[in-house]
Amino acid sequence: MRGSSPVLARRKDSAHLFAALGDETRLLLVTRLSAGPMSISRLTEGSKLTRQAITKHLRVMKGSGLVRGARQGRESVWQLNQRRLEDARRYLDLVSKQWDDALGRLRQFVEK
């Protein structure tokens, strides 16, 4: 691993992931999929958007690995990819930790 820290290497990837989560419609889809796998038409039910819009969002999410779909008969069923959720959480943990350390150093400095 010469020349690029893991954090650096993962920044772009994480940005993609967060971007996939950073849309209200997609976050709704994530919520609905958190109840279990679902077909596109099912996901479209009750939505104000077109099926095509939903489809596009699903593909964006797939692009960041947040979700994956597979054809079953005449419908395509999608489901969450929990590992990616954990990836996002881990990234936030990392930043939080650095932040804590920084605060620690500051406190130590002030109290000297």
Next chain:
Amino acid sequence: MRGSSPVLARRKDSAHLFAALGDETRLLLVTRLSAGPMSISRLTEGSKLTRQAITKHLRVMKGSGLVRGARQGRESVWQLNQRRLEDARRYLDLVSKQWDDALGRLRQFVEK
């Protein structure tokens, strides 16, 4: 709290927050700020972007509460708002938990 679950109420807010994290440049800023407060010009140093670009990103992040800045003399110093990081993590935890439950139910159903 009639008519809207907490999760629903927070979806829009969370989407904003994730969107703020969903840009490589901003994620870099987050990383740099995790080491402690910093002025705009300092944040711009070493960046390929203009100071104005950085400024815009900071304001976007401020808009989602991810960061806050204050003027100090002739420079404006910005710092992370860790509470928002925790908010994001909590949201992911929520979704993860629902997903776990769904898997649990599925497993139980299959094994019956």
Next chain:
DNA sequence: CTAACATGCAACCTGGAGGTTGCATGAATA
């Protein structure tokens, strides 16, 4: 006081995100 610094403001540009519509195609069902 005057230069050098650190920002703010505003106008402007461009590409792609988010949506829609219309049509084509494979799968399931009466």
Next chain:
DNA sequence: TATTCATGCAACCTCCAGGTTGCATGTTAG
């Protein structure tokens, strides 16, 4: 087999995120 259902593909539209540039303004250091 004729329909209906669930999708895929592609063209098209609009708006705004992400950047830049130029100029104005408040701060500091000499």
